[in-house]
Amino acid sequence: MQISKEKKAEELESAFSTFNALSAQLAESYQALEHRVSVLTEELNKSRHERERQLAEKERLANRLSLLLDLLPGGVVVLDGEGTITECNPAALALLGGPLIGEPWHDVIMRSFEPDINEGSEINLRNGKRITINSQSLGNEPGKIVLMTDITEQHAMQTMLNRHYRLSTMGDMAASLAHQIRTPLATAMLYISHLNKPVVDDADRLRTLDKVISRLRYLDHMVNDMLQYVKSGTFEMESVDLGRLLDDVTQSLEPQIKLHKGQLKIDRNLRNKKIKGNHDALLGALINIVNNAIQVKGAGIIVTIGFKEIQAGKLKMTIADNGPGIDKDIISDLFTPFFTTRPDGTGLGLAVVHTIIEAHQGYIDAVNQARGAVFTVCLPLANQGDVLGKAFKSDRSCLLELARPNEVNQYASSK
The missing domain is CATH 1.10.287 (Helix Hairpins)
Structure with missing residues (x-):
């Protein structure tokens, strides 16, 4: 019996020891857990404060951008993927009139834009204002931002x-x-x-x-x-078919070229392009340049007319000849009215050409090449006037056609 009591006492002591050990482990675990909770709470507080700071900074930035948008002299319109106006600034309201928010951009065009769009990217509004339009996609977000600049x-x-x-x-x-x-x-x-x-x-x-x-x-x-x-500064602008223009140039110059036993070479690879301008005025300008080359060179004249589409929707035209070239001392006066080196010249031919090209929002220049002279003419293509063209497409179909000039004309004619 004495042995049994001693054994039970040992077992009880062992149990207490085990309990004490487990209690110590639990206390240590609790302390570690408490420390971890404290660290996490501190990190959460820091993260919350940082988040609050970032939100406050973003709110300040948004307020600044909103103020900047309101102060911009240009009209700004934001369109969603369906072509509906979601945001606009006071300048846009002043240009286009209200209401704008929630309105389809197509309807605003029909309401506020003049049908006759005739000078490249410059557009007349029904209220008498004149604007230019630029647009940019919203990046990953569907839609566009449209900037209208008042150039009245x-x-x-x-x-x-x-x-x-x-x-x-x-x-x-x-x-x-x-x-x-x-x-x-x-x-x-x-x-x-x-x-x-x-x-x-x-x-x-x-x-x-x-x-x-x-x-x-x-x-x-x-x-x-x-x-x-x-x-020459005032023309009725239209869409000029380049192929027809070249045909008329050939027909008009062929007798003179044959008379001087020469050649007229025309590159027709872009004959399907259209130029925004006046057919008769451009025809007269080209004839004037070629006639000038014929008068300078005379017999054996070879005139080569080439075309190239360059950036920003421009058409570059080169008129090269095999004549003696242009004297470097007079090249700066080439387009000056009444300046001529020929006894029978009026000095107005190239001045007229220069004025016609400028009236078409283009430019003209003349330089010498290895043999002869080269006139370079740059003109805007007709589709550059279609600044209201397609803007929104989905994977399924075109969600909205922003009225092209011809559509605006159809709309106006139906009124």
């Missing part, structure tokens, strides 16, 4: 400057024209005076009349050039 005052100022320049040029032209007319007119009068002789045989009469007609034709050519120069 800028356009009016440019028109006024052009008018003053033309008036100033016309003053110089009037004085120069009087001098240019005096010589051929005096010559014609001198020839006519020969017809007052008591006896003039038929051969002398015919020779005199030919000389008189030649001088009168020169005067007529000069007056026509001057009128064309004065009017």
Whole structure:
């Protein structure tokens, strides 16, 4: 019995020892867990404070952007993937009128835009304003942001400057024209005076009349050039078919080219393109450039006309000849009115060309090549006026066609 009691005492002591050991382990685990909870709580607090700071910073940034958007002089419109206006600034409301939020962009175009869009990316609004439009996708988010810039005052100022320049040029032209007319007119009068002789045989009469007609034709050519120069800043713009323009150029120049035993080579790879401009004015400009080359080179003239589509929807045209080239001392005066190196030249041909190209929002330049001269003309393609074109597509189909100019015209004609 004594042994059994001792054994039970040992077992009880062992149980207490085990309990104490487990209690110590639990205490250590609890302390470790408590420490871990404390660390996590601190990290969560830091993360929450950082998140709050970032949210506050984003809110401040959003407020600044909102203020900046309101202060922008340009109209800003944000479109969703369906082409509906979700945001706009006060400048957009001032340009297009309200309401805008929630309105389909297509409906706003029909309501606020003039049907006649005739100068590249410049657009007339029904309220008399003139704007340019640029758009950018929203990146990963479906939709677009549209920026409208009011250029009404800028356009009016440019028109006024052009008018003053033309008036100033016309003053110089009037004085120069009087001098240019005096010589051929005096010559014609001198020839006519020969017809007052008591006896003039038929051969002398015919020779005199030919000389008189030649001088009168020169005067007529000069007056026509001057009128064309004065009017060349105002044209009715249309979509000019490049293929038809080239056909008319060939038909008009073929007799002169054959007369001088020359060649006219035209690259027609872009004949299906369309230019925004005036067919007759562009035809006259091209004929003028080629005729100038023919008059300088004469027999054996070879004129090559090439085309290339370059960036930003522009058409680059080169007119190269095999003539003697352009004297480097006069190349800067080539497009100056009444500047000429030919005794029978009016000095208005290339000046008219320069004015026509500028009126088409293009540019023209002339340089010498290894043999001959090269005129480079850059013109906007007609589709650059379609700034209201397709903007939104889904994988299934076109969700919205932002009215093209021809669609706006159809809309206007139906009213």
